Amino acid sequence: MKPSILLIEDDRDMSELVGGHLEHSGFDVQRADDGIKGQALALQYTPDLILLDLMLPNVDGLTLCQRLRRDERTASIPILMLTALGGTKDKVSGFNSGADDYLTKPFDLEELQARVKALLRRSDRAPIGTSVNHHEILSYGPLTLVPERFEAIWFDHPVRLTHLEFELLHCLLQRHGQTVAPSLILKEVWGYEPDDDIETIRVHVRHLRTKLEPDPRKPRFIKTVYGAGYCLELPTGAQLDGLHDVLAQARQDREQKAEASNRATA
Structure with a gap:
């Protein structure tokens, strides 16, 4: 077809x-x-x-x-x-x-x-021969990526991602704790090198932070290494203490703001 x-x-x-x-x-x-x-x-x-x-x-x-x-x-x-x-x-x-x-x-x-x-x-809707390459579930610490649903399980909470958000997070999770250069991200996530268009990466990183960080303006997990790239730092062990509650409160605050915005524009 x-x-x-x-x-x-x-x-x-x-x-x-x-x-x-x-x-x-x-x-x-x-x-x-x-x-x-x-x-x-x-x-x-x-x-x-x-x-x-x-x-x-x-x-x-x-x-x-x-x-x-x-x-x-x-x-x-x-x-x-x-x-x-x-x-x-x-x-x-x-x-x-x-x-x-x-x-x-x-x-x-x-x-x-x-x-x-x-x-x-990169699309889960792609015809045979062009399907996404990442078939296995990838997990580390509080983060699990589920390819068939383009979904992240983050501190036991499902987070729906776009195709490129999923690919970007997958790229970073494969190298958690390491700084990943923009050139590698562009090649691996987008499949080409679009004139070193760093703004493309920045926008999608910002979207991921909005979905995963308690405060996207002060990222704890998806960090910018200035002049070098991005690094995904995931908490483990004692670092996990209290983060479930912090993230749950952040999600609740975002949902309340979204509801208020929807009522204002209705």
């Missing part, structure tokens, strides 16, 4: 160029030219991957990405954003909305294809 891709792009020429190239390369491509149609097709076809333009009519790409991530039916689909907005703030906004990767126009079609294949390899 061909890998299925949903291309949401309002520029007809770009849609024909990208869609035609991917179809010629062996992908099954569905197309939508605005955000509303794109969301409907995503729910109807649940593709293996979504290519999402940022500047769309009716519903913009950032809003659509957030909606897709909130819906259980589409939450696990890898999303690659395609946009002419290539500034750091634009990339951060894209990743914060839930995108897995970000490609700035104009781009090389071969690079696009390489990124598509890299995302499919």
Whole structure:
């Protein structure tokens, strides 16, 4: 079966160029030219991957990405954003909305294809031959990674991760206690070396800290080693004392803030 891709792009020429190239390369491509149609097709076809333009009519790409991530039916689909907005703030906004990767126009079609294949390899929705390589459960101290659910068990509490968050945490956990260089992270997690785009790593590290740290602003576990990379330091033995309660309180505080925010915007 061909890998299925949903291309949401309002520029007809770009849609024909990208869609035609991917179809010629062996992908099954569905197309939508605005955000509303794109969301409907995503729910109807649940593709293996979504290519999402940022500047769309009716519903913009950032809003659509957030909606897709909130819906259980589409939450696990890898999303690659395609946009002419290539500034750091634009990339951060894209990743914060839930995108897995970000490609700035104009781009090389071969690079696009390489990124598509890299995302499919890391997806639990990937077709045979492109499945994620990490089949075994990996565990150390209070952290266990469960590949089939893209989930972390952190101090006995399940934490749902995106594909790239899972891969990043897996990369760090394999080398816990060691400093991991950005170049190695980019190669192992993303499957390519995107011009040493350190901001990409920073955003996903920030997301992991939000999910795992009691105070993401003062990380205890996922540490930045300035000028060198990142280090995952997991507590053991007596270091575990009291951390269950600290993390439980932090989760409760975050849930209360989220509920208050939802009520304010309702």
